[in-house]
Amino acid sequence: MAYAYGRRQALDRVSFRIQPGRFAVLLGLNGAGKSTLFQLITRLFATRQGTIRIFGHDVLREAGAALRRLGVVFQARTLDLDLTVWQNLAYHAALHGIGRSHARIRAAEVLERVDLAGRASERARNLSGGQMRRLEIARALLHQPSLILLDEPTVGLDIAARADILAHVRDLVAKDGVAVLWATHLVDEIAPDDQVLVLHQGRLLADGRLDALLASTGAADAEGAFRHLIERPGAAS
Amino acid sequence: MSQPTSARAAGFPLRAYLICLQGIVGRELLRFLHQRERFVAALVRPLVWLFIFAAGFRQVLGVSIIPPYTVYVLYEVYITPGLIAMIQLFNGMQSSMSMVYDRETGSMRTLLVSPLPRWFLLSSKLLAGTAVSVVQAYTFLAIAWLWRIEPPLWGYLAVLPALFLSGLMLGALGMLLSSLVRQLENFAGVMNFLIFPMFFASSALYPLWRVRESSPLLYRICELNPFTYAVELIRFALYLRVEPTALAVVVGCTILFMIGAVLAYDPARGFLARQHDAGGHP
Numbered sequence: 001m002a003y004a005y006g007r008r009q010a011l012d013r014v015s016f017r018i019q020p021g022r023f024a025v026l027l028g029l030n031g032a033g034k035s036t037l038f039q040l041i042t043r044l045f046a047t048r049q050g051t052i053r054i055f056g057h058d059v060l061r062e063a064g065a066a067l068r069r070l071g072v073v074f075q076a077r078t079l080d081l082d083l084t085v086w087q088n089l090a091y092h093a094a095l096h097g098i099g100r101s102h103a104r105i106r107a108a109e110v111l112e113r114v115d116l117a118g119r120a121s122e123r124a125r126n127l128s129g130g131q132m133r134r135l136e137i138a139r140a141l142l143h144q145p146s147l148i149l150l151d152e153p154t155v156g157l158d159i160a161a162r163a164d165i166l167a168h169v170r171d172l173v174a175k176d177g178v179a180v181l182w183a184t185h186l187v188d189e190i191a192p193d194d195q196v197l198v199l200h201q202g203r204l205l206a207d208g209r210l211d212a213l214l215a216s217t218g219a220a221d222a223e224g225a226f227r228h229l230i231e232r233p234g235a236a237s
Numbered sequence: 238m239s240q241p242t243s244a245r246a247a248g249f250p251l252r253a254y255l256i257c258l259q260g261i262v263g264r265e266l267l268r269f270l271h272q273r274e275r276f277v278a279a280l281v282r283p284l285v286w287l288f289i290f291a292a293g294f295r296q297v298l299g300v301s302i303i304p305p306y307t308v309y310v311l312y313e314v315y316i317t318p319g320l321i322a323m324i325q326l327f328n329g330m331q332s333s334m335s336m337v338y339d340r341e342t343g344s345m346r347t348l349l350v351s352p353l354p355r356w357f358l359l360s361s362k363l364l365a366g367t368a369v370s371v372v373q374a375y376t377f378l379a380i381a382w383l384w385r386i387e388p389p390l391w392g393y394l395a396v397l398p399a400l401f402l403s404g405l406m407l408g409a410l411g412m413l414l415s416s417l418v419r420q421l422e423n424f425a426g427v428m429n430f431l432i433f434p435m436f437f438a439s440s441a442l443y444p445l446w447r448v449r450e451s452s453p454l455l456y457r458i459c460e461l462n463p464f465t466y467a468v469e470l471i472r473f474a475l476y477l478r479v480e481p482t483a484l485a486v487v488v489g490c491t492i493l494f495m496i497g498a499v500l501a502y503d504p505a506r507g508f509l510a511r512q513h514d515a516g517g518h519p
Contacts, residue, residue: 042350064249068352078344080264082271087264094260095351095358097253 001050003036010036012202015050018195020146021177023170025190027226028199034183035075037199038151041181042072055146068096071140075151075183079132079139081125085116088124089139096143103142110138114168130161137168147179148172154189162189187222196222198229205229249353257353258361265365269372279328279373280380283320287381291316303444305476317378317386318472319441322464324377325370325404330432332366333411337418349502356499363412363495367404374400388475399474402487403467409494410463416501439465440472463490 003011011033018024028034039045041052043059043066052059057066079088086107093103111117114134119127127135133153140148150169154162166189172178182189190196196213198206206213206229210222219225269276291313302309339345348358378386378393388396414427438458440448445465449456459465466486473480 042346044346044349064352064354066352067350070350072346072350074346078347080268080344082268083264087267091260091264092347094256094263095348095353097249097256097353099252099256 001040001047001052003033003040003045003047003049010202011040013050014199014202014204016197016204016207018147018179018181020179021173022195023173023180023182023191024195024197026181026183026197026199027185027187027190028183029185029230031201032185032199033202034199035151036202038072038074038149038183041149042070043067068143069146071143071145071148073133073136073140073148073150073153075153075155077132077136079124079135082123084121084123085111085127085135086120088135089120089142092139092142098143106142106144107138110141113141113172114138128161130157130164133157133161133165134168137165141172141178145178147181149181149183151183152185153182154184154186187226190222198226200230254353254357257351257357258364261348261358261361262365262368265362265369266372269369275331276373276376279324279331280377282327283323283377284380286316286320286323287313287384287386301444301446303446305473305478305480313381313384314386315444316442317381317388318475319436319439319468321374321377321400321471322403322407322439322441322468323436324373325367325400325407325467326432326436326464328366328370328373329404329407329409329411330414330427331411332362332369332408333415333418336362336412336415340415355502359412359499359502360495363405363408363498366408366411367401370404370408371397371400374404389477392475392477395477396471396474399470402484402491403470406463406467406487406491406494409491409498412498413494413501416498435462435464438462439468441465441468463487466490 001011001014002009014033014037016024026034026037040047041054041059043063046060052066054066055069057069059066080091083091089107089110090100090103093100093106098106107120108117111120114137116131116134116138119131124132124135137148137150137153140150148169153169154165157165169180169182170191173180190210192210194210196206196208196210197204198213206216206225208216210225213219213225214221217225217228219228295312306314336345339348348362349355351358375393378396414431418427436442438455439462440459441464445456445459448459463486466480466483469480470483470487473483
C-alpha cells in the first residue's frame, strides 16, 4: 500500500504479511509511518493505493468482516475513566454486538488473563498506568480477535509495567495462537523469533526474523541491525 | 484458536445492531449521570432566562394571541418552548464538542474501528445524545411547572416525539460541525458564530410577527433558521397540535445534516480524511 499527506509520501509501497500465531514487531523511529499504517489498517482512513486484507477480508470493501477479527490498542489512552472496568468492557462488547450475559463471561475471562480479576467494579480512573494498558488489552481481546494491533503500548510506562505488558501479549500469542502487530521504537522489546518489520520514512526496509536480520546485516544485536538498515545509502526516501 | 465471538453473528443480525445501540445510549446516559455538573449547567442557563430575563421583560414584551395559544399568555409561557430548544441546541453542540475532544484524545477511535457500519454507529451516537437532551428538557419542564408554566397535561406526552425530532436535528448539526472543526480550540468560534445567532435569530424569545415589524431582513433570517422550526414544533406539540411546516423542516434538516455527517466521517471521502491528508488530527 501507499499513502501520502498531500505531497509528502507517508507510506511508500509497503507490503507484508503476518501469519496466525506470530508476534510481529513494527520497528521504526517517530515519524516512520507506524501510526499512519495503523490508521489505515483499522480503516480510520482509507488507502488510496493498494489493499489491506485481514484474514482475507478487504478492509474497505468488507469492513465489518475485517474489523471484527481485529483487536486494537491505540497509543493514546482510549478508556472512559469515569466508567468502571466492567462498564468499559461492556461498552466494547456492545460495539461488537455481543450480548450482556456473554459479555460478562468474556469479561471475566479476559480480566483473569491480564491479572485484573476482582477489579471489575473499580473506576478505570483508579487504575495505574500499567493496569490501564492491561485493561485496554483485555478490551481488545474481548471479542476474540485473530489479530491484535498495539501501537506503542509501552510508551509512558515504567520498566516493570513494560515488561509485564510485553509478557502478557507474548503469552497470548503462545497460548491462544493470536497474531500480533506490535509497533514500537524500542529495540529491546524484540525477541529472537519475532517477525521484524523495519519501517523508515515510510518505506519497509526489512521483513524477517530477528536472527535472519542479524545475519543479513552482520550486526551483533537488534539495535545494530536497525542502525545499519536506516543508515545505509538509499534507506531514506 | 476458537472462532471469534462476534464473527459468530455472521453478517450482523438485527440483535447485534440493537445491542450496539443499547450500549452506546447506555454509555452516554452513564456518562451524563457521572457528570452532574454538566446536568446542572444545562439547566441553569434556561432557568436564568426563565426566572430573571422573562420576569424582567414580562411587562415590556407583550404577546398577542397567536397559535397555538388560544388566550393571552405570560411571556414566561411564551419563551418556555424556546428555552427547551435552547437546552437541546447546547446539548447538541456539547456532544459535538465532546466528539472533537474524543477525536483528539483517541477515544472516538474505539467507536470508529467497530465492525458495525459507520453510519449506524454515528446514528446511535446521535440518538444517545438526543436521549440525554430529552431527559434535560423534561427536568426543565418539571421545574417550569413549579413556576406555574402549565401546558395541558397531555402536552407533556405529545411533546416527546417533538423533543426527539428537534434533538436529532440539532445533534446531527453538531455532529456535522464536529467533523468540520479540526481542533477543540476552534469550537469557541462555533459558539459565537453559530449557537448565539441561531438562538437569537429565531422565534425562541419573541414572536416572528414582532420581528417582522422591527426588521423585515431579520424576519427573513429567522424564517431561514432551522432552529425556529424546532422551537415551533415543540411549542405546538406542548399544546397538542402539529405544525406541518415545522415538522417538515425539522425532519428534512435532520436527514440532510445526518447525511452530511456520515459523509464527513467517511474514511475515504469525508472532511476528516482531507484534514488527515493535511496532517490534522484524525
